[in-house]
Amino acid sequence: MPVLPSLISMMSQLIAAPSISCSQASWDQSNKGVIQLLESWLSSQGFRCEVMPLPDQPNKFNLIATLGSGDGGLVLSGHTDTVPYDEGRWQSDPFALEERDQKLYGLGSCDMKGFFAIVLDTVRQMQLNELKQPLIILATADEESSMAGARALVEQGKLKARYALIGEPTSLTPIHAHKGIMMERIQITGQAGHSSNPALGNNALDAMHSVMSELMTFRQQLKNQYRDANFIIDYPTMNFGCIHGGDNPNRICGHCELEFDVRALPGMSNKELMSEITQRLPSIEAKTGTKIQLNSLFPDVPSFYTPIESDIIKACENLTERSATTVAFATEGPFLNQMGMETLILGPGSIDQAHQPNEFMALDQIQPMQQVIRGLIERFCLQLNHQKNEK
Template sequence: MPALPSLISMMSQLIASPSISCSQAHWDQSNKGVIQLLESWLSSQGFQCEIMPLPHQPDKFNLIATLGSGDGGLVLAGHTDTVPYDEGRWQSDPFSLEERDQKLYGLGSCDMKGFFAIVLDTVQAMQLSNLKQPLIILATADEESSMSGARALVERGSLKARYALIGEPTSLTPIYAHKGIMMERIQITGQAGHSSNPSLGNNALDAMHEVMSELMIFRQQLKKDYRDASFVIDYPTMNFGCLHGGDNPNRICGRCELEFDLRALPGMSNQALMAEIAQLLPRIEEKTGTKIQLNSLFPDVPSFYTPIESDIIKACEALTKRQASTVAFATEGSFLNQMGMETLILGPGSIDQAHQPNEFMALDQIQPMQQVIRGLIERFCLQPNKQENEEQRA
């Protein structure tokens, strides 16, 4: 079996292949180059690779690479895209891996192309010719924007394993839960007119004031009714992110829009929250004589939760010697759970470096992550699963 490039070389090549995903078309790029690199390396190590184009996005791809077979097994998952970068604020080329001060700098170094290099370097050094259960490497598209890669996998329903680890940067702390996220827009259409005579128009900003007041009451009610002490921010949050309306002080505002996010705790339904918000609007619409529309900016991401007693969480707590915790940011974890896998989030690097100029992965994160990967493969792929053991004892 041919040897792979060094870990640093693989990481360099992945970072050198731009794969930005973004809601703004001028930033958005294909991830094909990254997928082709991963496919070539994994195929050389005996993995059966499937490149999966996303529906309605011919330049975006998932990769499913499988070694071994069985009804259990382990998925090591990550996304191949990055966020945009701040031009002029990097100390080095974002697409050229550079080592400084025991850190590896580059766009995607910790979020999360570096994870794939670590996985490949670990796997090639292991003896995997006698797998009892499959090892699957999953690389997805568009996690940083729409999560359409993970959504496509759920819709197709063909990815099957018992356990999954997503290597998002968690500073090697096992994560068993995170909040969901919704991003919404409320648009109000009134009637423009000369500001000297209010009767000539219908001010959309006045109506928006009423909408925001109702949403703030709703936000306080959520905080009162829902708490989860396992989170640092232990209640659902709603953030008014941007407000646009009108065009001049001497014109009645004819149109106004508000964009906000809502992050729900595990166990809460995004759809139920949307329905509650929608019920607030018709009364204001009737009272103000405006037209009010509520729309999603992106499909929602459900909250993520895997029971703390799960085998993979217990295994990762033992391997890292760290207690499983929660995070505020969203991942593809809920989608993998929907496919029947007990999933946790654990990876090298810190989320504090992600989405920032001069993103880096500290070198001292690599070896501990490799130990976790080896331990999980040995536990869930090289040993018979529990059901087989019980059948043998019977």
């Protein structure tokens, strides 16, 4: 069997392959280079690799690499893209892995190209020629922007397994739930005019005041109605992130926009929340004589929840000696759950370093993560007695 590069070499090559995903076209890049590296390494270790272009995005790819066969098994999942980087704020080249002070620096080092290098280095050290259930390595596109890669997998229905681990940076703490997220825009069109006579126009800012008051009332209702003590912020949130309107103090504002997000607790429906917000706008539109439009900035991400009694949650609690908990950031977890997998989020590195200049993974995270991966493969792929909960 061909010899894989060292863990550090694999991590270096992955980081050196730019794969930024961004809603701004000037930043957005293909992830083809990362997928080609992973495909070549996984194929060399006997995995059957399927590379799938995303619908309507032929320069973006998912990769499913499978070793063994069966109707159960384990998925080790990560995304191949990174966020943009802040030019001039890095102490080293973001695309060149650099070790300093027992840390590996580079764009994607912890979020989350380093995870793939750790998985590959772990797999090569194991005897996997007699798997009882399949081991699947999943690499997705565009998690940092639209999550189009995970959404495409749900639509295609190609990924089958019993359990899944997503190696997002959690400082090796098992995560069994996170909030959902919706990002929305409200646009109000009124009529500009000279401010000396209010009758000459129809002020969109005044209408937006009514909209925001209504949303704030709804926000308080959500806070009163829904609570989950498993979260540090134990209620659903709504944040008014930015507002733009008008152009001069002596003109009646003819147009105003508000962008906001809503983060729902597990068990809440983003679709129902959107419906409730939508229903509150026509009365304001009629009262103010303006035109009010509500649109999503991005497709919503559902909340994520895997019961804490799940076999994979219990296994990871035992392997890490840490209790499963929750986080506020969103992941591809709900999409893997939709495909029938009991999923948890657990990976090396800290979310505090992700999306930051000088992103790094501490070297002392690598060996414990390899221990978790090894333990999960042994439990869910090499032993039959843990594939008992047939759907």
